[in-house]
Amino acid sequence: MIILACYNIKGGVGKTTTTVNLAHLCALEGARVLVWDLDPQGAASFYFRIKAKVKGGIKRLLSGHSSVRQHIKGTDYHNIDLIPADFSYRHLDVILESLKKSKVRLKKLLKPLADEYDYVFLDCPPSFSMVSENVFYASDALIIPTIPTILSLRTLEQIIRYRDKKALKGTQLIPFFSMVDRRKTMHRMIVEMPPKLGVQFAETDIPYASDVERMGFERKPLILFKPNVRASESYRHLWQEIKGRVDRG
Amino acid sequence: MAAKIQQYTIPETCVDLESALIRAFPLERQSPQWLHRLYKDTFDGRLYQKKYLFWQETRESFYDVFVHNFKTGERLQSTACEDVVWPAVIESSVLGRKIQAITKIRALMPQISVSVKQHILHYLGGDEKTQLRLIIEYSQLMRPDGSIIPLDKRLLLLPVRGYDKPLKAVARYLERVHGLRLSQDNPLLHAMSAADQPLSRYSNTFQVGLDPEMPTDQAFKRILLDCLENMEKNETGVIEGIDSEFLHDLRVSVRRTRALLSQIPEAFPKKVLNQFEPSFAWVGKITGPLRDLDVYLLKFNDYQQALPVTEGENLMPLKRFLTRQQKIEQKKLARLLQSGRYQQLKSEWRTFLEKKDMKKPPSAVALQTVKRTADRYVWQAYKKLLKRGQVISPECPDKKLHRLRINAKKVRYLLDFFQTLYPSARIQPLMKQLKKLQDVLGDFQDLSVQAHTLQQFESQMEAERQLTPETTHAIALLIQHFDARLEQQRGAFFNQFEQFSEAAHQVESKALFHSVEGEGAA
Ligand SMILES: Nc1ncnc2c1ncn2[C@@H]1O[C@H](COP(=O)(O)OP(=O)(O)OP(=O)(O)O)[C@@H](O)[C@H]1O
Ligand SMILES: [Mg+2]
Numbered sequence: 001m002i003i004l005a006c007y008n009i010k011g012g013v014g015k016t017t018t019t020v021n022l023a024h025l026c027a028l029e030g031a032r033v034l035v036w037d038l039d040p041q042g043a044a045s046f047y048f049r050i051k052a053k054v055k056g057g058i059k060r061l062l063s064g065h066s067s068v069r070q071h072i073k074g075t076d077y078h079n080i081d082l083i084p085a086d087f088s089y090r091h092l093d094v095i096l097e098s099l100k101k102s103k104v105r106l107k108k109l110l111k112p113l114a115d116e117y118d119y120v121f122l123d124c125p126p127s128f129s130m131v132s133e134n135v136f137y138a139s140d141a142l143i144i145p146t147i148p149t150i151l152s153l154r155t156l157e158q159i160i161r162y163r164d165k166k167a168l169k170g171t172q173l174i175p176f177f178s179m180v181d182r183r184k185t186m187h188r189m190i191v192e193m194p195p196k197l198g199v200q201f202a203e204t205d206i207p208y209a210s211d212v213e214r215m216g217f218e219r220k221p222l223i224l225f226k227p228n229v230r231a232s233e234s235y236r237h238l239w240q241e242i243k244g245r246v247d248r249g
Numbered sequence: 250m251a252a253k254i255q256q257y258t259i260p261e262t263c264v265d266l267e268s269a270l271i272r273a274f275p276l277e278r279q280s281p282q283w284l285h286r287l288y289k290d291t292f293d294g295r296l297y298q299k300k301y302l303f304w305q306e307t308r309e310s311f312y313d314v315f316v317h318n319f320k321t322g323e324r325l326q327s328t329a330c331e332d333v334v335w336p337a338v339i340e341s342s343v344l345g346r347k348i349q350a351i352t353k354i355r356a357l358m359p360q361i362s363v364s365v366k367q368h369i370l371h372y373l374g375g376d377e378k379t380q381l382r383l384i385i386e387y388s389q390l391m392r393p394d395g396s397i398i399p400l401d402k403r404l405l406l407l408p409v410r411g412y413d414k415p416l417k418a419v420a421r422y423l424e425r426v427h428g429l430r431l432s433q434d435n436p437l438l439h440a441m442s443a444a445d446q447p448l449s450r451y452s453n454t455f456q457v458g459l460d461p462e463m464p465t466d467q468a469f470k471r472i473l474l475d476c477l478e479n480m481e482k483n484e485t486g487v488i489e490g491i492d493s494e495f496l497h498d499l500r501v502s503v504r505r506t507r508a509l510l511s512q513i514p515e516a517f518p519k520k521v522l523n524q525f526e527p528s529f530a531w532v533g534k535i536t537g538p539l540r541d542l543d544v545y546l547l548k549f550n551d552y553q554q555a556l557p558v559t560e561g562e563n564l565m566p567l568k569r570f571l572t573r574q575q576k577i578e579q580k581k582l583a584r585l586l587q588s589g590r591y592q593q594l595k596s597e598w599r600t601f602l603e604k605k606d607m608k609k610p611p612s613a614v615a616l617q618t619v620k621r622t623a624d625r626y627v628w629q630a631y632k633k634l635l636k637r638g639q640v641i642s643p644e645c646p647d648k649k650l651h652r653l654r655i656n657a658k659k660v661r662y663l664l665d666f667f668q669t670l671y672p673s674a675r676i677q678p679l680m681k682q683l684k685k686l687q688d689v690l691g692d693f694q695d696l697s698v699q700a701h702t703l704q705q706f707e708s709q710m711e712a713e714r715q716l717t718p719e720t721t722h723a724i725a726l727l728i729q730h731f732d733a734r735l736e737q738q739r740g741a742f743f744n745q746f747e748q749f750s751e752a753a754h755q756v757e758s759k760a761l762f763h764s765v766e767g768e769g770a771a
Contacts, residue, residue: 029341030314073412076379
């Protein structure tokens, strides 16, 4: 079971969009996929038309008294299941702090599912917190959507600096450029000559496209309603690339 | 994760179930879909034996691929861009890996083809989320001759994880209102029986049961007829080049035939021996080159893995060479198997085997009971094997081990033929040890032959100017690797032979075969 987290400290960079599309592409190949919507806003749950509600709230889920299994919901797609968000996730940090072994809770919760799923995608809230630390410990790779602007690159640097800490040991960092608008000089410059930050950017970037925005209206993965547009093609490439990098360990 | 499907057979009396369901539940109808469903399995039905059904459904430019465990109801789905003959094409999926682990080196072959019209209904909850899928299937069996047979109408319930209520409600409704019961039957079996087509029960293990009191002549003909039939079952697969096991099994049947002729010649008329021993030797010979190439290609990954990564890569020209040669030899053999000579050999052989009366019995052996014959000859061959094995020394030439391998094989075939004449509890341990011994000897033989054949391939490649220095180097490394393994294998032999002799003692083989030593057998 490979655990991939779509993560960035910044909000609105395309984390959820990426999670939904990559999870879908992954499942199309026949892999068994679980998406965990960790964001109290419940955007990933929304895309999959599943109520952002966890029975008994996050406290019950984390306590370990009940298996995460009973919170899993099937989506409209073969091979993709989801653990929905819940509004109570906004207290996740505080609850985690109060628990023993608070940093590896998530990892532990996922462990029993190893035989059931081939890939887990974590859709993370934009923050740098106890939640993200749990995500770091649990994940095999962080997929980091990065808008090609100077400010976004600085945020990326912050994450990279954190890499030497224990939580990210053995976790690959896979940043890619997201919402790329080639009409903008700055975007073009950065994408064509990414700064040397000691991480390898994915070769594929995702263009800024109104079709992608429409996903919120269609509530479907992009390739299901716009299979042939460039952004769909980009997501396909991105998935192949990420899969390849993760497989190589 | 995998959905546990529930299925119902819809009886003729239950008209317009679909409309009734739509009135009763919040169902959304998807436009009907037509698809072509092709069930597949290996020639020897490996998937079915493990309780799996495998099928592919043709969509526009790709295939939906399914495995369904008909014991547990578990179902997995994936997609493929091409017709799935080798699960390796969907190896990135769990489904592909699951299948591959069962089918191994055998190809998937079409079993039965069904044309299906599906009415798909989505049970929608809030936010138009699908909480249950219902599929009504109208299927027709498409027979190879173009005729069509309608099959049962079916309703499938595909549950969505975490949404139990709709499933329960619909199941209850089907039972209470329409009197439908969950059906346990298996759609493949249903289709096969409608097609009057039996499931493949092919197996290459020898399974002819013998009556101890049967005259030897009759028993032998029965054994040999089974070998002949097995050969014939595998011919098409060899001619069409489906997978390497067809040829393997065909050759086993030929060797079994030859073993019986050569080990117990007294049971056959001289004329028959003179005609058929060389004929079957010929079949052995013409099938050899293709088998060798098959073996290399099957082991190619192991070879690559035995070398460092870059050296392994340098072997690729060899693989391309072998693949080309394999195609050439396959075509050659396909022609030979369709030749008059081969066909005539088989028909004359069959005529002999099917002849009931024996005007002039060749010897007393032909008339005595098969049990008596088996006792004597198995014991004889067995003793010979023990004796030959005992004189093998660590320094003896490879050739001696090869000869021993052939001895072992012959004993093995005799034991296969006659096993039903002996108490299984006593014969099985013996066969088990013999098989292990054969494995060790077989590996030894493979290694020593492979080094030699590799050199031949190398000079052939050289002559065809396909050899780079890198490939030469990689091949040299491989040969070195074989040499090292060969020495280990010699050690393994002594170990295994000891266990074999011990087993021979323990089961008191002598008593088992009612030693008839004194009777002057050759
Ligand atoms: N490639 C793109 N082109 C155009 N719009 C995009 C693209 N990717 C994402 N968007 C839009 O940008 C918005 C933010 O995207 P998304 O929700 O995926 O980001 P996020 O990082 O998950 O946000 P948050 O931090 O709030 O969770 C959404 O409205 C989405 O439709
Ligand atoms: Mg989000």
